[in-house]
Amino acid sequence: MDYIDLELITPELSMVLLAGLIIIVDLFSSNKKLLAPLCLIGLLVPLYFCISLTQESATGGFKGTIQVDDFSIFFKYIIILSTGLVILTSATYAKKFDKHQGEYYSLILLSATGMMLLASATELITIYIALELTALPTAALAAFIREKKSAESGMKFLILSAVSSAVLLYGMVLIYGFTGSTHLSEIGPAIASQLSNSSGISDHGVLLFSVILITAGFGFKISAVPFQMWAPDVYEGAPTPITGFLSVASKAVGFAIILRILYMVFENEALSSDWTSMMAVLSAISMSVGNLIAIKQNNIKRMLAYSTIAQAGYVMVGLAAMASDTTLNTSGPVGILVYLAGYTFTNLAAFAVITAVSENSGDDSIDSFSGLIKRSPILAGIMTISMISLIGIPPTIGFMAKIYIFGAAVESNLTWLAFVGVINSVISAYYYLRVVKTMFMNSASENSQMKTSIGPLSAAVISIVGTVVFGLYPRPIIELAREAISTIVG
Numbered sequence: 001m002d003y004i005d006l007e008l009i010t011p012e013l014s015m016v017l018l019a020g021l022i023i024i025v026d027l028f029s030s031n032k033k034l035l036a037p038l039c040l041i042g043l044l045v046p047l048y049f050c051i052s053l054t055q056e057s058a059t060g061g062f063k064g065t066i067q068v069d070d071f072s073i074f075f076k077y078i079i080i081l082s083t084g085l086v087i088l089t090s091a092t093y094a095k096k097f098d099k100h101q102g103e104y105y106s107l108i109l110l111s112a113t114g115m116m117l118l119a120s121a122t123e124l125i126t127i128y129i130a131l132e133l134t135a136l137p138t139a140a141l142a143a144f145i146r147e148k149k150s151a152e153s154g155m156k157f158l159i160l161s162a163v164s165s166a167v168l169l170y171g172m173v174l175i176y177g178f179t180g181s182t183h184l185s186e187i188g189p190a191i192a193s194q195l196s197n198s199s200g201i202s203d204h205g206v207l208l209f210s211v212i213l214i215t216a217g218f219g220f221k222i223s224a225v226p227f228q229m230w231a232p233d234v235y236e237g238a239p240t241p242i243t244g245f246l247s248v249a250s251k252a253v254g255f256a257i258i259l260r261i262l263y264m265v266f267e268n269e270a271l272s273s274d275w276t277s278m279m280a281v282l283s284a285i286s287m288s289v290g291n292l293i294a295i296k297q298n299n300i301k302r303m304l305a306y307s308t309i310a311q312a313g314y315v316m317v318g319l320a321a322m323a324s325d326t327t328l329n330t331s332g333p334v335g336i337l338v339y340l341a342g343y344t345f346t347n348l349a350a351f352a353v354i355t356a357v358s359e360n361s362g363d364d365s366i367d368s369f370s371g372l373i374k375r376s377p378i379l380a381g382i383m384t385i386s387m388i389s390l391i392g393i394p395p396t397i398g399f400m401a402k403i404y405i406f407g408a409a410v411e412s413n414l415t416w417l418a419f420v421g422v423i424n425s426v427i428s429a430y431y432y433l434r435v436v437k438t439m440f441m442n443s444a445s446e447n448s449q450m451k452t453s454i455g456p457l458s459a460a461v462i463s464i465v466g467t468v469v470f471g472l473y474p475r476p477i478i479e480l481a482r483e484a485i486s487t488i489v490g
Contacts, residue, residue, distance in 0.1 A: 005061040008053070008068045008120075011046040011076055012113050018042040019109040026102020036091040036455065039105050043084050046116075050076050064183050065123040074337060074484035075119040075256040078344055082249040083112040085463060089352045090241040091455025093359065097144065104144060108245065111137040115253040122264070124172040124182040127257060128165070131221070134253070135161045138246065142238040153237025160220065160230045168217025174210035175265075184264040191265065214261075215278060221254035224312045225286040235305035240358055243301055244351030247308045248344045255315055255340060259333055262322065263488045279320035280417050286313030287424040294431050300354055300366050303431060304347070307390065310428060311347075314405055315339055317421055321408040330485045331411055335404030337481035342397035342470065346389040349463035353383045356456040366435060370442035375450040378457070380439045382464045387432040389467050392425050396471040 006013070021042065022035055053068050060067045086108060094101045114133030121127045139161060143154020176182050179190035191207065219227035235243045290310030297303035315336055322332030354364070356379055361368040373380040389398030402425065409418040470477050 008059060008061040008066060009117070010049040011053070011080075012116050014042075014045040014049060015109050015113040015116065018045065019106040019113070022106045022109065023102050026106075032095075032101045035101050035105050036087055036094070039087045039109065040084055043080055043087075046076075047080050050080065060122070062126075064185065065126040066117070066120040067122045068120055069484075069487040070480075071260070071484040071487045072120040072256075074480055075253055076116050077480075078252045078341060079112050079115045079119070079249050082245060082252075082344055082348065083108060085348045085352070085459045086241045086245045086249075088459040088462075089244065089348075089355050089456050090239075092453035093239065093241055093355055093456070100144075104141070107137040107141050107144075108242075111141065111245075112249065115249055118253050119256045121257065122184045122260065124176065124184075124187075128169055128172065131165060131168070134250065135165070138242075138250065141242045141245075142234055144239055144242070145237075147237075149233075149237035150239070151237075153234040156230055157234045164217050164220035164227070167213050167220075171210045171213030171217060174206055174213065178206050178210065184261060188265045215282075218254060218258050219282070222251050222258075222312045222315075223309050224282055224316060225289045225309060228286070228290070228309045228312075231309060232302050232305040235308075236299055236301045236364070240301065240351060240355045240364070243304075244348050244355075247304065247351070248340075248347050251308065251312065251315075252340045252344065255319075255336060258319065259336065260488060262319070263333075276320050276414075279316055280414060283313045283316035283320055284417060284420045286310065286316060287421060288313075291424050291427045291431075294428070297431070298366055299364050300369070300435065301364050303366065303435075304350065304354075307428070307431075308347070310424065311343060311390075313424070314402065314421060317405050317409050317414075317417055320417060321405075321412040321414055330482070330489060331404065332408040333485045333489075334478065334481045335401070335408045337484055338397075338404050338474065338477055339401035341477050341481070342389070342401040342467070345463045345466035345470070346386050346396070346398055349382055349460050349467060350386040350390070352456045352460035352463060353379050353386070356452050356460070357450075359453065359456070360450050366438055367442070369435060369438045372439040372450075376452055379450070379452060379460065382460045383439060384436050385464050385467060387436055389471070391429045391432050394471065395468065397467050397474060397477075398471070400471060400474045 018039070022039060025038060026032070026035060050073050054070065054073050087105060090104070094104050097104050111134055114130050114137070118127065118130035118134060121130050139154050139158040142157045143151050172182070175187060178194070179187045181187055181190060216227060220230070223231040235246065238246065287310050290306045290313060294303050294306035294310065297306060318332040318336035318339065357368055357372065358364055369383070372383070385396065389396035392398045392402040402421070406418040406421050409415065409421070
């Protein structure tokens with residue numbers, strides 16, 4: 001290990017140090033109001049290090065186990081943004097944790113650290129360690145309320161996460177046995193060499209089985225069908241800001257490592273047809289199951305849990321498109337990155353509003369939004385724009401993201417999958433607009449103005465500004481996405 005290696009992980013190191021600082025301040029200070037502002041100011045340090053690393057070319061470190069490039073930096077930006085908005089949303093929500101606010105914020109920062117490391121990982125063991133560093137703090141956060149539902153959600157997430165990690169690890173072991181290496185840069189050529197003397201992956205049962213296991217392991221992380229069973233209960237029981245964190249940050253980094261593995265390992269043409277078929281089918285099923293079950297939900301957090309399952313299906317359209325395109329057309333992966341960035345703004349805006357409403361009503365039902373337009377016009381307007389963006393209606397970033405994703409499918413001769421995506425977007429309008437209808441058409445149980453804390457309101461405003469601004473002018477995100485993808489394609 002030398003200075004260059006340490007320089008590459010300065011964003012992660014600064015996040016760990018910030019988490020430690022929060023614990024120390026919480027231990028010696030009785031003023032818990034300092035913790036959230038200190039976290040937000042401290043996040044400027046890893047952000048600065050990310051910006052400084054962007055100015056350099058792709059660099060590997062720690063004997064090739066991590067790689068810092070525009071691709072990993074793109075996702076680190078998303079993670080830092082998500083972390084900041086979640087902490088801002090939690091500024092008043094965390095009061096219910098009383099003396100444990102320091103642990104709450106520190107666990108968020110440690111989970112974000114694991115996500116940032118995962119975005120840079122290029123070696124199987126490093127990927128596994130980063131996944132566990134992400135999952136363990138998240139499991140603790142899911143159970144942080146110390147109520148029956150919260151304890152159940154934390155335990156369910158911990159157990160199912162452990163099972164998925166075991167499945168993923170077994171798939172990695174088989175890959176190692178087949179190729180003799182754990183480095184992604186060496187696994188790809190080894191697989192290509194093995195497949196060059198055969199008709200396809202079907203001749204190699206070990207390789208086929210490992211691909212299935214790895215797909216299942218990552219399917220859990222992105223909550224894709226049929227690995228989504230944990231999401232509804234965990235989303236409902238976890239603290240509302242943590243639900244938002246799970247829905248965007250963990251999903252984004254899950255797709256980040258999938259993209260890197262696809263380009264570095266499974267780029268071989270003999271694998272592409274099998275991978276395309278698998279991704280296309282999982283995508284269609286995830287979209288359909290998520291949207292259809294979401295229609296029946298009365299709890300808004302469970303509704304958005306099924307929504308995020310459907311959203312995973314939309315993103316997987318881009319995975320199927322890129323796998324089927326042997327010419328390395330980057331429209332699919334660029335669409336994925338644009339979609340994830342847009343989804344971050346949109347979904348965190350929705351969860352900031354949900355946090356504000358639940359703080360006042362103590363209820364997570366859709367009915368708690370009744371008459372919100374009269375009680376808090378600003379929150380009602382933000383929630384409306386968020387729902388519109390999730391449907392994919394202009395002028396929001398959600399519209400531009402779906403245009404990219406579905407366009408990539410059409411270019412890759414997956415028109416049927418794009419059609420399924422459009423149909424599902426129409427279906428999703430029913431339950432998204434149901435929330436809007438409740439806010440505008442239903443009468444409120446009380447007509448007094450709702451008092452909104454500055455934290456959730458600020459987070460909601462920042463998120464929705466990003467949703468609208470990048471919907472009207474998406475070029476900055478598109479350019480960042482193209483630069484990010486070019487580093488791993490090259």
